[in-house]
Structures are given as C-alpha cells and as structure tokens.
Amino acid sequence: MKSYDLLIHPAEDGTPFRRVDVIGTLDSHTVQGFEQSLHSLLDDGIPRLLLNIEQLTYISSAGISALMGLTHRLRQTNGELVLLKPTEKVYRVFRTLGFTNIFKIVDSDTELTAAFNL
Amino acid sequence: MVWILFIFLSVAAVAIHRQRRAILALTYELGNREREKNAVFDFLNRTGERITTSLDVTGTLQLVVEFLQDATKADAAAIFLRQPDEPDVLRAPVVLGFFPPLHRTTTERLLAKRKFLAERARHDTIRIGEGIVGRVAELGKGMLITDAERDERVPREASEVIPIKDLILAPIKIRGETLGVLVLVNKREDGPFSESDMSLVTAIADQAAVMLDLVRLYDEFTAKQRVEQQLQVAKEFQQMLLPRELPRIETIEVAGFSQPALEVGGDYYDFIDVDEHHLGVVIADVSGKGVPGALVMASVRASLRAEARGNLSPREVLRATNAQAVKDTKRGVFITATYGVLDKRTGVFRFARAGHDPLVVVRPEDGELTLHEPNGIALGLMEGEVFDLLEESEVSLKDDGAIVLYTDGVVEAMDEQKRLYGDARLHEVLKNTAGEPPQAVIEAINLDIEAFAGVREPHDDITIVVLQWRRPAAQDAAVEPESTGGAEPLETPATDTGT
Numbered sequence: 168m169k170s171y172d173l174l175i176h177p178a179e180d181g182t183p184f185r186r187v188d189v190i191g192t193l194d195s196h197t198v199q200g201f202e203q204s205l206h207s208l209l210d211d212g213i214p215r216l217l218l219n220i221e222q223l224t225y226i227s228s229a230g231i232s233a234l235m236g237l238t239h240r241l242r243q244t245n246g247e248l249v250l251l252k253p254t255e256k257v258y259r260v261f262r263t264l265g266f267t268n269i270f271k272i273v274d275s276d277t278e279l280t281a282a283f284n285l
Numbered sequence: 286m287v288w289i290l291f292i293f294l295s296v297a298a299v300a301i302h303r304q305r306r307a308i309l310a311l312t313y314e315l316g317n318r319e320r321e322k323n324a325v326f327d328f329l330n331r332t333g334e335r336i337t338t339s340l341d342v343t344g345t346l347q348l349v350v351e352f353l354q355d356a357t358k359a360d361a362a363a364i365f366l367r368q369p370d371e372p373d374v375l376r377a378p379v380v381l382g383f384f385p386p387l388h389r390t391t392t393e394r395l396l397a398k399r400k401f402l403a404e405r406a407r408h409d410t411i412r413i414g415e416g417i418v419g420r421v422a423e424l425g426k427g428m429l430i431t432d433a434e435r436d437e438r439v440p441r442e443a444s445e446v447i448p449i450k451d452l453i454l455a456p457i458k459i460r461g462e463t464l465g466v467l468v469l470v471n472k473r474e475d476g477p478f479s480e481s482d483m484s485l486v487t488a489i490a491d492q493a494a495v496m497l498d499l500v501r502l503y504d505e506f507t508a509k510q511r512v513e514q515q516l517q518v519a520k521e522f523q524q525m526l527l528p529r530e531l532p533r534i535e536t537i538e539v540a541g542f543s544q545p546a547l548e549v550g551g552d553y554y555d556f557i558d559v560d561e562h563h564l565g566v567v568i569a570d571v572s573g574k575g576v577p578g579a580l581v582m583a584s585v586r587a588s589l590r591a592e593a594r595g596n597l598s599p600r601e602v603l604r605a606t607n608a609q610a611v612k613d614t615k616r617g618v619f620i621t622a623t624y625g626v627l628d629k630r631t632g633v634f635r636f637a638r639a640g641h642d643p644l645v646v647v648r649p650e651d652g653e654l655t656l657h658e659p660n661g662i663a664l665g666l667m668e669g670e671v672f673d674l675l676e677e678s679e680v681s682l683k684d685d686g687a688i689v690l691y692t693d694g695v696v697e698a699m700d701e702q703k704r705l706y707g708d709a710r711l712h713e714v715l716k717n718t719a720g721e722p723p724q725a726v727i728e729a730i731n732l733d734i735e736a737f738a739g740v741r742e743p744h745d746d747i748t749i750v751v752l753q754w755r756r757p758a759a760q761d762a763a764v765e766p767e768s769t770g771g772a773e774p775l776e777t778p779a780t781d782t783g784t
Binding site: 196203235236264268 | 370371408410572616617618619621639640641642643658660661662663666667671674
C-alpha cells in the first residue's frame with residue numbers, strides 16, 4: 168500500500184459536500200501535499216468537506232494541525248469539516264488530545280446529514 | 286516554346302526565391318534558437334553559481350521550462366524533480382499549459398476539468414519507475430515519442446481529457462544520478478517533435494542538472510549548519526528552563542527527567558510553589574520543534590508560573606494559560622499539558638489534562654495501574670466553551686499510589702524497524718517497578734526504551750515525572766515486592782498507542 172494518498176471525489180449533483188478519502192499516514196512528510204491539495208479544493212468555495220479517514224493509519228501532531236487549519240477555514244465561512252470512520256487508533260489520538268470536542272466525527276454515512284447540519 | 290520556357294523559369298525563380306526565403310527564415314530561426322539557447326545556457330551557468338536556496342531555484346526552473354515550451358512550441362511542459370526528503374518520489378514544481386495526466390492515480394476521477402490538470406500535476410507525486418515519467422527517471426534515458434496514440438509507453442486513460450500526440454521526456458542527470466525529468470507535450474505547429482527538439486531539451490536538461498546539483502550541495506551544507514545551530518541554541522535554552530533541582534518535601538518523593546531529541550521539541554516539566562502547602566506540577570509537550578518550539582514552551586511556562594501562584598484550581602490555571610497561548614502561538618501550534626496541584630500535607634493531587642497523555646497511577650502493593658484521562662483539549666487552539674470542557678480530577682498519592690506523567694516521546698520511541706515502544710510496554714515497566722522510588726522508576730523506563738530502540742538519539746523529546754508518597758515505614762514494611770511476578774493479571778484500561 169502507498170504510504171499516503173488522497174482520493175478527491177468529483178462533485179456530485181445533489182450532494183452538498185465534497186468527499187475526500189485520506190489514505191495512509193499523515194505526518195510531517197505527507198502533510199504539505201495534503202494541505203495544498205485540500206486548500207486548493209477549498210479555494211473553489213466548497214463549504215462542506217467530508218474526510219473519509221477509514222484508511223488513515225497514523226496521524227502525527229503535524230497532521231492534527233492540518234485538520235485544525237481546515238476546520239478553522241471552513242468555519243469562517245460557516246462551513247463544516249466532518250471526519251468519517253476513524254480507526255480506533257486514530258480516534259484515540261483525537262480523544263487524548265481532546266479533539267473529539269472540536270472535530271465532528273461520524274461512523275456511518277447515515278449520520279452525515281446531521282453532522283453537516285443539513 | 287519560349288513562353289513555356291519563360292513560365293518554367295518564372296516558376297523556378299519563384300520556387301527558388303521561396304526556397305531561399307525559407308532557408309533564410311530557417312537560418313534566422315536557427316540563429317534565434319541558437320542565441321536563445323546560449324542565453325539560457327549562460328543564465329543557467331550564472332544562476333548555478335549565484336543561486337543559494339531552493340526557493341530561488343523554482344524561479345529559475347520556471348524560466349527554463351518556459352523557454353523550452355516556447356522553443357519547441359509545446360502545448361504543455363513540466364519539470365519533475367526528486368524530493369530531497371523522499372528520494373523515490375517525483376514532484377513537479379513547475380507545470381505550464383494543460384498538462385495531461387501521465388500516470389494513473391486514484392485521483393483520476395477528479396480530473397474532468399482541464400483547469401485542475403496543472404494543479405494536479407503540481408500536487409501529484411510520481412514514484413520512481415511509476416508511469417512513463419517515473420520510468421524515464423528510473424532508467425535515466427530520454428524518450429522522443431512522435432506518435433503517442435500508437436505508442437504503448439503512453440498511458441491510454443490519460444488521453445481522455447487531453448489527447449497526447451507527441452512527447453519529449455529528458456532525464457536531468459548528473460554523475461549517473463537522475464535528479465528529475467523534463468517533459469514536453471504536444472507540439473503546436475509543425476509537429477511532431479523532432480530530433481532537434483529532443484537534443485535541445487537534452488542539452489538544457491544537462492545544464493539544469495549541473496545547477497540543481499550545486500544548489501543541492503549548498504542546501505545540504507546550509508541546512509546542516511542551520512540545524513546544528515538551532516539545535517544547540519534550543520537545547521541550551523530548553524535545559525535552562527527545566528528545574529535545576531527537585532523540590533524537597535517531607536511527605537512526597539519527586540523525580541523528573543527530560544531528554545531533548547536530536548531535533549529538539551518543546552517538552553518540559555516544572556514544579557511551582559503555589560503556596561506554603563501546595564506544589565504545582567506540570568508536564569507539557571509543544572507540537573512544534575526547534576527554536577520555535579522552545580520559544581512556545583518558554584512562553585507557556587512563564588504564563589503558567591504566573592497563573593499558578595496562589596491558585597488552587599488547575600482548571601483555572603490551564604484556562605488562563607490557554608488564553609495566553611491562543612494569543613501567542615501561531616495557528617496550528619498546540620501544547621498538550623497536564624497540570625495539577627499537590628497538597629503536600631495530604632498527598633492529594635488535583636489535576637486537569639489539556640490533551641496530554643493519560644496520567645497513570647501505580648498501586649505500590651501490586652502494581653495495578655489506573656489511567657486517568659479526564660476531558661480537555663490541548664492548549665493554544667481555542668478559547669471559550671470548547672476549552673471549558675476541561676475537567677478536574679483527583680488522585681491521592683497516599684491512598685491510590687504513585688503518579689506517573691510522561692510525554693508521547695516515551696510511547697512513540699521507535700526501534701530500527703520504526704515500531705513504536707507503545708503504551709503496553711511502558712505499563713509493563715510500571716507494573717514491575719511498582720513501589721520503587723521515583724528516580725528508579727524513571728531509570729527503569731529509560732533503560733527499557735534503550736533496550737527497545739537501541740542506544741541512539743530519540744526522535745522526540747522524552748520527559749517523565751514521577752510523584753510518590755513517602756512511606757515512613759517503607760524500608761521495613763517490606764511492601765516493596767522485589768519481583769512483582771506474583772501480582773495478579775493487571776487490568777489496564779483500554780488504551781492503545783498514543784499520539
């Protein structure tokens with residue numbers, strides 16, 4: 168498996184958010200590409216972003232900072248970042264850092280509508 | 286007859302004239318091309334000497350690619366370079382025109398729109414050996430493809446968005462090492478690309494290699510110098526801020542340890558006299574490294590010290606420290622900390638946890654561990670209600686056991702295979718050293734990390750603080766189990782690898 172990859176799903180009609188799959192590890196080596204790709208996606212004025220982190224195997228503090236940056240940016244425009252299906256390990260990192268209080272985290276697609284306040 | 290001859294001659298004359306004009310134009314063009322080429326050569330030669338950082342390099346590469354795109358009349362052009370930190374990966378710092386995807390990736394689906402293509406080419410990474418660009422980098426041999434549609438080396442799926450007609454790929458090579466690949470796509474007029482286009486690109490690629498090589502050497506040199514300097518300053522600074530001596534308390538034994546990593550992080554621990562009967566204890570870890578990390582650490586330490594005096598609520602102290610940290614730190618930098626107030630008379634430790642690793646309590650009799658992880662987010666990120674979720678919790682050194690605080694450098698210590706030391710192994714050491722003096726516990730942890738990771742500089746700071754109630758009768762009460770092997774299976778609250 169690749170150590171890091173991003174899968175940006177195309178905008179679909181009728182879906183009020185963009186979906187991006189984050190795969191592999193998000194650390195100081197991979198975070199730059201991650202930030203560039205997602206911020207240029209947000210440059211198009213996307214208000215709601217769904218990060219599917221089902222396949223995110225590791226996140227370092229640099230990765231957490233990047234997620235914070237995205238959250239800040241989206242909330243400035245009344246948008247929202249939602250994280251989908253973190254692994255137990257990644258969820259634990261979020262919990263220890265207290266980020267389960269900040270990030271919207273859901274475990275299934277059916278919870279998305281509520282998470283995005285749609 | 287004469288008129289036939291006349292016509293023939295006129296036609297011939299016109300033809301000759303045209304031919305001559307064409308030759309003239311061609312000579313002129315060649316001269317132009319030659320001049321431009323020389324100009325670029327000169328430029329590259331000069332810049333190679335002058336350029337001192339990789340930032341300048343991108344500007345130069347931009348000019349090189351622009352020149353090549355223009356000279357070969359290519360629709361699109363790009364330069365792919367090996368990444369210094371990831372040598373098996375290519376990335377394109379410069380992409381011009383509508384650059385088609387030249388290798389398959391999972392992001393393909395995004396790319397219905399042309400405007401994304403340059404963007405994508407810039408952000409995408411190509412592994413050495415992957416796709417046509419990766420192969421040129423791997424083999425170090427250029428390719429001139431004049432009929433891309435029929436050439437197997439050109440990926441089919443790429444042509445859906447932008448059809449590829451012809452291609453030039455030239456390796457940027459020096460001393461047998463490929464630093465990158467120059468790519469030109471689709472000749473606009475007089476296509477396809479010719480051998481002479483190819484040789485121009487190859488010549489420029491060779492020149493660019495010399496320049497990049499120089500810059501790389503310079504970069505390595507300055508980076509090393511810079512890192513060493515930073516390292517020294519930050520290390521000294523950090524050491525200066527650590528407690529020079531441990532508090533002496535009749536009832537409580539205290540030990541602390543902090544070892545900065547090669548790339549200094551911003552760990553610290555501190556003991557603060559809150560009032561006559563209370564000792565403030567803090568352990569913290571700044572997410573940034575180097576001098577910036579050490580500076581953030583210093584400012585957090587200063588504000589926490591100021592807030593702690595006379596204040597018996599760890600929650601309030603952390604709230605005030607957070608408010609200051611939010612103002613002081615750059616967006617994205619955060620600090621995890623556990624701060625508590627220890628009552629020296631009763632041994633009760635009242636604490637709050639700002640996103641820090643769990644606090645572990647070790648029962649001295651049998652080594653049973655309890656993990657405390659009250660709610661709370663890291664410092665420096667947010668003020669207001671989210672931060673105010675911070676909870677206070679209480680542990681009694683006397684009744685519950687010794688308190689162990691640590692930073693994630695402990696559980697994230699790595700062995701050569703990059704496996705993590707992990708919570709489980711730390712817990713094992715804590716169980717086995719239950720009841721031993723704090724200093725001995727810290728030494729045992731360090732020895733075990735060393736046994737796991739080998740003797741080398743840790744990649745993250747390692748900081749440990751241990752607090753223990755002094756038992757007046759400890760020596761003769763024989764509570765210290767020499768081998769705790771008899772202890773029943775110790776239940777550890779569900780906990781896995783840390784951050």
